[in-house]
Each structure stands twice: as C-alpha cells, then as structure tokens.
Amino acid sequence: MDVLENRTAGWQDARPEQVVTQPAVEIAHLRKTYGPLVAVDDVSFSVAEGEIFGLLGPNGAGKTTTAECAIGLRTPDAGRIRLMGLDPHADADAARLHETVGVQLQASALPPKLRVSEILDMYRSFYRHPADVGELIEVLGLAGKRKDFYKSLSGGQRQRLSVALALVGQPKIAVLDEMTTGLDPQARRDAWALIEGIRDRGVTIVLVTHFMEEAERLCDRVALIDHGRVVALDTPAGLATRARGGKSVRFAPSAPFDDGLLTALPEVTQVEHKGQHVVVTGTGELVNAVILALAAAGVTARDMQLDSSNLEDAFVKLTGRQQDKEEGATS
C-alpha cells in the first residue's frame, strides 16, 4: 500500500532533521507469530519525540502485540526495535529502557488491599530519578484518594493510578494500552485531557486504542493496523481525507455556470451535478476557492454543506470492516 511505503520511506530519507535527532520509537519489519497464528506480520513506524502516536485498529489486529514487543514484554520473531536508541531485547539496554519507558498495560491490576500512597511510594522507589509523588497524585486527581485501598477505587481512578505508575519514573516515552477502555464518557474525556497534559511535559506517547474518536482527538499521527500490518500511516485528518479521496462541498448555485470555472482550480478534482445541486470534490482550502471563483462569475452558492469524512470512514474503507463496537480485550 502506497501510504505505508511513503511513510516508512519518509522517516528515513525525506526528513533529514528527524534522522539527526533520533526518533523516540523506531520499529522496522516487526513480526511475531504464536504457532500458526500470525499476530504481527510486518509492522514498521517511527515516532518523533514529543509526539502522540496512535496504534489504531480493530480487536485482534496486532496492536497490543506490537506494543508488547516494543517494550520488551514479548520477544519478536523478527524486526528491529529501538526506543530512544535502546534495544529492549538486549540485556545491556533493557535495564536502562525500563528507566526510560513508562508502561500502562491492559488488564493489569494491583493488590486490592494496598493503599494508593503505598503503591506509589513503592513504585517510586524502583527508579533512580523518580517524579514527585505528591505532585503526580495532584495532577492525576487522586489527591483525595491517597489513603484509599486499591479495591475501593473506581475504574477511572484505577486507570489514573495505573497511568501514575507509568509516569512515576519520569519516563521519556509512555506506552498506554487501551487506557480508556471500560471508562464512562466523562472519565474518558478526563483521561484524554490527562494524556495531553503528559505530552505537554515533554513525554512522547504511544497510544494503543481501538477507539476512533480517541485517536482523532489525541493523536498527531496514527498507524492504522489490521491483520498484523500497517495499512495506513498519517495524521488523523490525512487518513480521513485519503479515505475519501478528499473532501467535498455540496451547494445549490444561484445561476448556471460553466464547470470549467471550477475544474480549473488547483483545489478541485471533480465536479458533479446532482439535480439542483453541485458536488465539488477536492483538497486544501476547497470551500474558499469555490466561493471565490463563483463570486467572481457572479454566482452565489446557496445551501452549502461541507462533507468531510472522518477517521471512522478511513477505518472502514482501509480495513474493509466496521469498527468493533464491543469493548473487549484486544490481542
């Protein structure tokens, strides 16, 4: 798929400044099988420092396996993995890697009868340059919960504690796996604000998710993964545009006009007439260009509607299936 090739070539050649300052995460031709099951077929991407990068895909697409290989939890069959230049599968690097990368795992609970402060103080002691626990508790909205047992926390609070544990070592990279799965809408929005806050502290974030909306809202770039392969890699808006072949604007002209007026514009790729309406497909500042060109010819565009496809359209188009609605665990 050309999208993949453009992008994987992109991080190696086209952006020299990215090559000089090494990417935070570099994954090339990752492959992982479990017996006959190919969990990850061939995945490549790189994440720049300070980026929020999404691994998006349906359940079982291989997102979590990719992330788990990246952080050294699973040994891949093949491929090259570097996080801040460190190889998670080289013993010499693995120790430093755990200092550098904070991980929030899917379905990873804690002992029910430990208190929030006890858990955080213990995890804090694991690192040589830990964060200030008091501040972390404050930022994550757990200040009133310090003395509470883990078992008495709500789902959202447990998730935030889990994120706190991922951040307590002051990592340069945070890998967050399905961190909003199972949260109510309010808690999910809080979590999103939290992730943006983490990025503002200079942390590079790899976000594994199967929520379209989440990727669209948070991610700078998204790798769309399906059947163990990257089927597309772009900004959320770029992916959406690609899926549609552009955006389209639909309107009723006040008077007939020559199609050439619009097809001559660089922004316009196609003009169609649908009854009273005209549908113009194109890219860039399509609406402005169309309005200006029509106005110059003395034509007004009435009833104008901009049709911009979203990431969900891209998802359906590129994976050929509907988004999984259930919030089950993904592989």
Add this chain to the structure above:
Amino acid sequence: MSTLALGKVGRRPRLGAITGTAPRAAFGHVVRNEVRLALRRPIGLIGGVALPVALLVIFGKVPAFKQVVPSFGGGDIFDAYVPVLMCFGLAMLALLGLPIQLVSYRELGVLRRLSTTPVPRSWLLAAQGVVQLGTAVITIVAILVISMTAFGVPAPKSPGGLVVSLLLATAGLFAIGLLVAAVARTSAAVNVIGRVTFFPLMFFAGLWLPRALMPSALLDISNYTPLGAMVQAVQASMKTGFPPAAPLLVLAAYAVVFGYLARRFFRWE
C-alpha cells in the same frame, strides 16, 4: 533496513533474571508492602501461626496427652505433637500461603506490570519468600517457647540438628509450594491443589495418628513423605540428638527435585 532475526526466542522466561537497575532500597519497599498485605489479609497468619499455636495450647491442656507412651521413646503424646504442629504451620505457609500469593499476582497482572519497571519480577517472589519464612520462624519459635515454658517439654537435645532439620524441611516444602505456584493457573486452583496436598501430607506427619502408633507399612511411606521426614528429623533432634541421615536426605531430595521442577515450569504470565 534489513530484517534482523533476533537470536533468542524466549521459550521460557529466566527465573530470577537480574536485569534491574533499581535501587537496592526498592526491595525493602516491596517487602514492606508484602508485610502489610499479609497483616491485612490475615488468613495466612491464621493458618500458619494462630492455628498451630492454638492447637498446641489445646493439646497441652488435654490430660490424656500427658500419658507417657513407652513406644514414644519415653515422651508423652503431647511431646509427639510438638514437631507435628511445627509441620502444620510450615506446610500451611509453604503449600498454601506462598503459592496463593504468587498465583494471584500472576492473575492480577502484578508480575507483568513489575516487568516493565527496573525491578526484576523475581524480587516480588523473593519478598514473598521473606514474608513467609519470617512467619514460619515466628511459628516455630512460638511453638518451641510455649511448649518448653508452659508445658514442660525438655529443651532440644541437639539444637544444631533441629536447625538443620528445619532448614531442610523449609527448603523442601517451599520447593513444593513453588511447584504448585508454577502449575496452578488460578488461585482457586492453588486452593484445591494446596488442600489436596496438605491434608494427606499432614496425615503422614502424624496429625491424626502419631507416627509412633502407625503400622510399619504406613510408617515406611511416612518416612518418604516430606512432612513425615520432617517430623522424624525434628523429633530426633528434640529427644535423642542429631537426626539420622535418612530423613535429612529425603528432605534435601524434595528440595532439589521440586526446586528444579518449579524452576523448569514456573510461568511469570
């Protein structure tokens, strides 16, 4: 960029692989939280400490247990129960306490989370070991002190023999407990396996029928069970002197074989 085949395909995780850079003080924090958990969920302490000590006191109050039985080597029935109750406490901690904790940590994903930090997962296992062993020491000391001060049990003839016997018994029983933790998938399974192992082993230790009263065929079997061997070695240390080699070798064999199997089959996830 060429595809790079990675050399080692982790067939099984290395038990106790030291890859951590965590400050040593972190181990203290892990142990502290394990102690807190043990105190807050005291079922382990009840089975491992309170129950054997309570049984000791009850047996000490039963007049019939003061009866001297010639075949007991000059002691009374109560004397015979002292090593059995040590066994009881140690077996509870090793066969139930330790594996239940470890398996529940695996189930909860605690071990997985730990493996993403600079702390090696083996530290949690070691911290659990520290807590269970510390508890075992409390039980053994309590039983010795109470039986000697309150119920007139003579001091051990061979304190060194007693220490050696208890160390080997601890190694053997904890190795069995680790194997239980290795093969059981859920803590519910540990409960079943632990109990199914505990009660027959306690039978051979002489909880219901003191070893001195066992028919010789039963006694032969008992000699080769870990708890039977432990009672034999502890009893000898208490009453006659340094224990014979046979029970010590049996205990050492359990430690080696089950320790190897536990290491072989232990799964972190």
